[in-house]
Amino acid sequence: MPTTTAAGLDGEGTPDIRVGWRSLVPGLTVVATGTLAAGFIADHYGAPLTLMALLLGLALNFLSADARLEPGFAFASRALLRWGIVLVGARVTIGQIVGLGPVALLCIMGIVTATIGVGIVASRRLGFDTAFGILAGGSVAICGASAAMALAATLGPRRASESQLTIVLVGISAMSAAAMVAYPIAAHALGLSDLRAGFLLGASIHDVAQSLGAGYAYSEEAGQIAAIVKLTRVALLAPVLAVVALFLPRGDGGAGAGHVPWFVLGFFLLAGANSLGFVPALASTLSSDAAAVMLAAAVTATAIRSPLPKLLETGPRPLLVLAAATLAAFLLSLLAARFAI
Numbered sequence: 001m002p003t004t005t006a007a008g009l010d011g012e013g014t015p016d017i018r019v020g021w022r023s024l025v026p027g028l029t030v031v032a033t034g035t036l037a038a039g040f041i042a043d044h045y046g047a048p049l050t051l052m053a054l055l056l057g058l059a060l061n062f063l064s065a066d067a068r069l070e071p072g073f074a075f076a077s078r079a080l081l082r083w084g085i086v087l088v089g090a091r092v093t094i095g096q097i098v099g100l101g102p103v104a105l106l107c108i109m110g111i112v113t114a115t116i117g118v119g120i121v122a123s124r125r126l127g128f129d130t131a132f133g134i135l136a137g138g139s140v141a142i143c144g145a146s147a148a149m150a151l152a153a154t155l156g157p158r159r160a161s162e163s164q165l166t167i168v169l170v171g172i173s174a175m176s177a178a179a180m181v182a183y184p185i186a187a188h189a190l191g192l193s194d195l196r197a198g199f200l201l202g203a204s205i206h207d208v209a210q211s212l213g214a215g216y217a218y219s220e221e222a223g224q225i226a227a228i229v230k231l232t233r234v235a236l237l238a239p240v241l242a243v244v245a246l247f248l249p250r251g252d253g254g255a256g257a258g259h260v261p262w263f264v265l266g267f268f269l270l271a272g273a274n275s276l277g278f279v280p281a282l283a284s285t286l287s288s289d290a291a292a293v294m295l296a297a298a299v300t301a302t303a304i305r306s307p308l309p310k311l312l313e314t315g316p317r318p319l320l321v322l323a324a325a326t327l328a329a330f331l332l333s334l335l336a337a338r339f340a341i
Contacts, residue, residue: 027072057303076301084294089270090287115141144207176206198225204333
């Protein structure tokens with residue numbers, strides 16, 4: 001029988017290989033059941049998969065007290081997350097990004113950078129540290145819950161705690177859903193063309209599914225533009241993670257400043273292979289689907305492991321940081337759509 005470390009985790013918060021695969025089964029079974037249930041609800045009622053995974057995970061939070069389940073929960077929330085980030089690279093090609101043109105690309109890069117900056121400023125003004133500002137601002141600026149999970153993995157558990165990550169996931173899911181409904185209405189009221197509306201919706205809405213849903217609800221052309229703009233934001237995830245890893249030490253004994261996480265490199269490699277045509281269309285689709293499943297499982301596990309009492313202690317201040325970043329992303333995207341696109 002494999003031996004087990006005292007905590008059952010390695011220096012980065014992932015299960016130590018000495019724990020053995022058998023100890024992962026109980027926790028992974030719970031995570032798989034919760035993720036499948038979330039997928040069923042999402043498919044039948046048109047709800048966002050990430051939001052359903054988050055809510056079901058929080059409903060199962062009482063299981064976090066069972067030590068037998070912890071290794072599986074830790075594996076899902078860390079290892080599956082990292083591999084999911086790698087597979088997200090299959091959604092991106094350099095051709096999609098170049099096709100936007102230099103002005104649109106520069107606008108997107110500026111919006112992402114400024115939104116993260118607003119998150120950092122708001123975080124510090126409200127009594128949080130820079131790391132939380134990066135977590136909140138980056139999740140709004142790039143791709144919602146997926147970016148939040150990736151940034152939390154890069155920052156490390158001491159800089160981005162489970163409770164902070166969960167409150168960001170809750171807030172980002174709610175705000176993204178609201179944006180999916182409100183932003184197309186605003187675009188219609190402003191009389192934006194399909195091109196400009198597509199850019200606005202792709203550059204400002206948090207999660208990928210909601211961004212595309214809002215775009216295609218506006219028009220077919222707007223949906224296509226929103227998809228390209230949104231995937232360009234997704235492509236910026238890896239550079240942002242690399243910058244965070246290089247300049248903001250984890251402070252937990254893991255990879256610190258000067259070390260780019262392996263899953264960021266994996267993202268770059270898969271995106272590059274996809275751009276060069278080395279990834280068949282079917283494999284790209286399957287990789288994208290697998291990434292969605294892995295990230296949903298990671299969200300489920302993270303919600304189960306979250307210390308709910310600490311969530312209640314934080315009050316509304318973390319949500320104000322997310323709201324500030326969300327408002328900044330919308331206003332900057334609207335300005336770019338009206339005057340630069």
